[in-house]
Amino acid sequence: MDVVSNIIQMQELAGKLKSEGKTIGLVPTMGYLHRGHLSLAARARQENDIVVMSNFVNPLQFGPQEDFAAYPRDLERDNKLAESAGADYVFAPQGEEMYPQGYGAYVQVRGEAAEKMCGRSRPGHFLGVTTVVLKLLIITQPNRAYFGQKDAQQAIIVRKMVEDLDLPLEIVTCPIVREGDGLALSSRNTYLSPQEREHALALPKALGAGRALILQGERNPSRVREEMRRVLESSPGIRVDYVEVVDGKTLQELPVLQGYVLLAAAVFVGKTRLIDNIDLEVAPCTAAC
Amino acid sequence: MDVVSNIIQMQELAGKLKSEGKTIGLVPTMGYLHRGHLSLAARARQENDIVVMSNFVNPLQFGPQEDFAAYPRDLERDNKLAESAGADYVFAPQGEEMYPQGYGAYVQVRGEAAEKMCGRSRPGHFLGVTTVVLKLLIITQPNRAYFGQKDAQQAIIVRKMVEDLDLPLEIVTCPIVREGDGLALSSRNTYLSPQEREHALALPKALGAGRALILQGERNPSRVREEMRRVLESSPGIRVDYVEVVDGKTLQELPVLQGYVLLAAAVFVGKTRLIDNIDLEVAPCTAAC
Numbered sequence: 001m002d003v004v005s006n007i008i009q010m011q012e013l014a015g016k017l018k019s020e021g022k023t024i025g026l027v028p029t030m031g032y033l034h035r036g037h038l039s040l041a042a043r044a045r046q047e048n049d050i051v052v053m054s055n056f057v058n059p060l061q062f063g064p065q066e067d068f069a070a071y072p073r074d075l076e077r078d079n080k081l082a083e084s085a086g087a088d089y090v091f092a093p094q095g096e097e098m099y100p101q102g103y104g105a106y107v108q109v110r111g112e113a114a115e116k117m118c119g120r121s122r123p124g125h126f127l128g129v130t131t132v133v134l135k136l137l138i139i140t141q142p143n144r145a146y147f148g149q150k151d152a153q154q155a156i157i158v159r160k161m162v163e164d165l166d167l168p169l170e171i172v173t174c175p176i177v178r179e180g181d182g183l184a185l186s187s188r189n190t191y192l193s194p195q196e197r198e199h200a201l202a203l204p205k206a207l208g209a210g211r212a213l214i215l216q217g218e219r220n221p222s223r224v225r226e227e228m229r230r231v232l233e234s235s236p237g238i239r240v241d242y243v244e245v246v247d248g249k250t251l252q253e254l255p256v257l258q259g260y261v262l263l264a265a266a267v268f269v270g271k272t273r274l275i276d277n278i279d280l281e282v283a284p285c286t287a288a289c
Numbered sequence: 290m291d292v293v294s295n296i297i298q299m300q301e302l303a304g305k306l307k308s309e310g311k312t313i314g315l316v317p318t319m320g321y322l323h324r325g326h327l328s329l330a331a332r333a334r335q336e337n338d339i340v341v342m343s344n345f346v347n348p349l350q351f352g353p354q355e356d357f358a359a360y361p362r363d364l365e366r367d368n369k370l371a372e373s374a375g376a377d378y379v380f381a382p383q384g385e386e387m388y389p390q391g392y393g394a395y396v397q398v399r400g401e402a403a404e405k406m407c408g409r410s411r412p413g414h415f416l417g418v419t420t421v422v423l424k425l426l427i428i429t430q431p432n433r434a435y436f437g438q439k440d441a442q443q444a445i446i447v448r449k450m451v452e453d454l455d456l457p458l459e460i461v462t463c464p465i466v467r468e469g470d471g472l473a474l475s476s477r478n479t480y481l482s483p484q485e486r487e488h489a490l491a492l493p494k495a496l497g498a499g500r501a502l503i504l505q506g507e508r509n510p511s512r513v514r515e516e517m518r519r520v521l522e523s524s525p526g527i528r529v530d531y532v533e534v535v536d537g538k539t540l541q542e543l544p545v546l547q548g549y550v551l552l553a554a555a556v557f558v559g560k561t562r563l564i565d566n567i568d569l570e571v572a573p574c575t576a577a578c
Contacts, residue, residue: 007455015457019308104400105419105453111393130394138455164394166296166427168304 001083003090007098007139010091014052014141022049026142028133031055031092032072032187033081036177040146041085043174052140053082055092060099061128072190091140098135107134109157109164113251117153118275121241121266129154130161137162142169150176150184152262152277156251176277178204184276191272199237200269206231207278210245210263219257219285221245232267241266241273248279257282290372292379296387296428299380303341303430311338315431317422320344320381321361321476322370325466329435330374332463341429342371344381349388350417361479380429387424396423398446398453402540406442407564410530410555418443419450426451431458439465439473441551441566445540465566467493473565480561488526489558495520496567499534499552508546508574510534521556530555530562537568546571 004010014024025044029037037053044051055078062068075092082090107130108114114126137145145162147155152173159171177185182204183197192200210228218224224245232240247254248262264277293299303313314333318326326342333340344367351357364381371379396419397403403415426434434451436444441462448460466474471493472486481489499517507513513534521529536543537551553566 011455011457102400103453104398104403105450106397106399107454108395108397109393110395111391114393135455138457161394164392165396166300166424168300168427 001079001087001090003079003092005091005093005097007093010052010089010093011139011141013089014139017050018141023143024048024050024052024141026136026140026145027051027053027087028136028145028147029053029055029078030057030071030187031078032074032190033078034177034185034187036148036150036185038081038085039177040148040174041082041087043172044144044146045086047144047172048142050089051087052089052091052142053085053087054136054140055079055082055090056098056132056136058098058128058132059095060131061125063122063124066122067188067191070191072187091136098132105131107131107161107165109160111160113153113160114157116251117242117244117264118266119153126154126157130157133158134161134165134167137167137169144170144172146172146174148176149173149279150186150276152248152264152279153251156249182208184274186274188272188274192269196237196269196272199235200267200272200274202232202235202238203265203267203274203276205235206243206265207263207276211278211280214257214261214280214282219282221254221257224257224263228263228265232265237269239268241268256285258284290368290376290379292368292381294380294382294386296382299341299378299382300428300430302378303428306339307430312433313337313339313341313429313431315425315429315434316340316342316376317425317434317436318342318344318367319346319360319476320367321363321479322367323466323474323476325437325439325474327370327374328466329437329463330371330376332461333433333435334375336433336461337431339378340376341378341380341431342374342376343425343429344368344371344379345387345421345425347387347417347421348384349420350414352411352413355411356477356480359480361476380425387421394420396420396450396454398449400449402442402449403446405540406531406533406553407555408442415443415446419446422447423450423454423456426456426458433459433461435461435463437465438462438568439475439565441537441553441568442540445538471497473563475563477561477563481558485526485558485561488524489556489561489563491521491524491527492554492556492563492565494524495532495554496552496565500567500569503546503550503569503571508571510543510546513546513552517552517554521554526558528557530557545574547573 025048206228248260266275314337316329495517537549555564
């Protein structure tokens with residue numbers, strides 16, 4: 001496995017591989033890899049000749065009051081994990097390489113999907129995400145790029161960017177990987193104290209309660225949302241950022257739950273902001289609803 | 290010469306040509322071709338194996354009060370001219386093909402170069418330009434893309450986008466082509482009545498007066514700007530939009546004229562907005578200045 005930090009070098013390498021007829025799978029990460037990232041790499045390994053993992057803590061997607069400086073980093077450990085997951089190349093540029101002095105080009109997806117949920121809570125976040133992802137796609141020229149369903153809104157926005165800008169590649173979304181007790185894997189879990197780690201379980205618990213209601217026949221999104229919020233607000237150490245029950249493809253409000261539905265929430269546990277979601281296919285309402 | 294209107298078809302064609310080792314030159318136009326466009330095609334013909342000319346009146350770069358509906362169109366005539374200029378392909382998509390219902394991805398270059406001059410007079414204009422140009426670059430995959438120096442600010446902004454987004458291609462700027470009496474060629478010249486056509490000559494005249502001052506030793510940008518403005522304001526039928534004397538690479542203000550300098554102006558002649566510019570290398574100030 002080779003580690004590349006230079007944009008031109010990575011781009012020429014990718015161009016050479018493509019000209020040889022090889023397919024490339026890109027796994028974009030901000031490093032501090034966990035089993036979630038490795039599941040993306042494993043899927044990319046199955047579907048492509050070459051796997052490129054990028055490792056770049058993207059300053060552009062952090063707000064001024066957010067945790068860019070504190071975000072955990074361990075490139076050496078990450079490279080070992082990437083290699084063990086079957087990556088052929090790690091692209092790990094420095095900040096100045098990606099955003100030199102006077103940098104000025106930004107890509108934005110507008111519309112409801114980008115403006116609610118994390119888009120509302122973290123102004124500028126998705127502008128940073130789409131800008132860095134577009135750069136990574138242009139640099140590594142993948143046939144497929146792999147994103148985790150944990151960042152469901154991100155995957156939707158990136159897919160929209162790819163479609164609208166005519167980028168000739170596929171966005172592949174992979175399932176959330178969870179700890180045994182249900183907590184979704186996140187590099188930010190390392191911020192949690194043992195007590196906060198306990199409190200954080202309210203997040204998957206609330207999502208599970210919402211799903212249980214739907215499985216019992218509830219088709220009113222407000223009732224499901226209220227139940228999820230009730231679980232979160234009655235849990236110690238949790239401050240709710242948002243709770244949403246929406247169309248899983250467009251993030252639009254649904255008058256009645258039906259089809260592909262996303263239950264999503266963001267909470268603060270102490271100073272740590274965590275997000276999680278569950279997606280499910282909801283059968284049409286029967287007479288019992 | 291083939292005319293292609295479908296994005297996927299054009300993109301697959303370009304990909305096939307690239308995979309055969311051919312170089313592609315793109316000439317992006319809004320059609321109603323004149324000798325300025327054809328000079329770009331001729332340059333592209335010299336420097337590339339394949340020449341693609343795009344022909345698309347981009348609604349996104351027109352303001353709500355601007356001339357999108359009135360903009361002159363003649364695709365049949367354009368195709369003949371493109372073929373005579375040596376184009377191998379014309380890419381002429383419909384509006385819905387480029388911006389389907391619910392379109393949402395936009396590319397923006399921020400910074401002084403994008404926010405002054407036409408950026409200030411036409412809010413959203415350059416957002417529309419960079420978005421369509423990025424799409425065209427992704428669809429046609431050129432090694433080189435050709436822009437006219439008449440739209441000097443556009444060329445600077447597009448070049449900045451290409452650099453910042455790591456697009457592996459060269460932006461080539463070609464000289465302004467003028468009528469015998471000095472008026473820069475523009476598809477919008479067709480809007481001018483015979484009398485307005487006369488009035489419009491004040492624009493190259495003012496630029497020439499600014500240049501003459503510099504050649505006489507003037508190095509104060511304000512004095513050059515004032516002289517250009519004086520010529521325009523003393524001409525009949527002219528309403529000044531802006532007059533600028535700036536660094537030709539960055540469009541920044543210069544305390545003293547030196548190096549690569551751009552004299553640029555935009556005026557209204559009746560309802561028609563025209564832009565023009567002159568660029569020149571200014572020798573360092575001598576004792577006589």
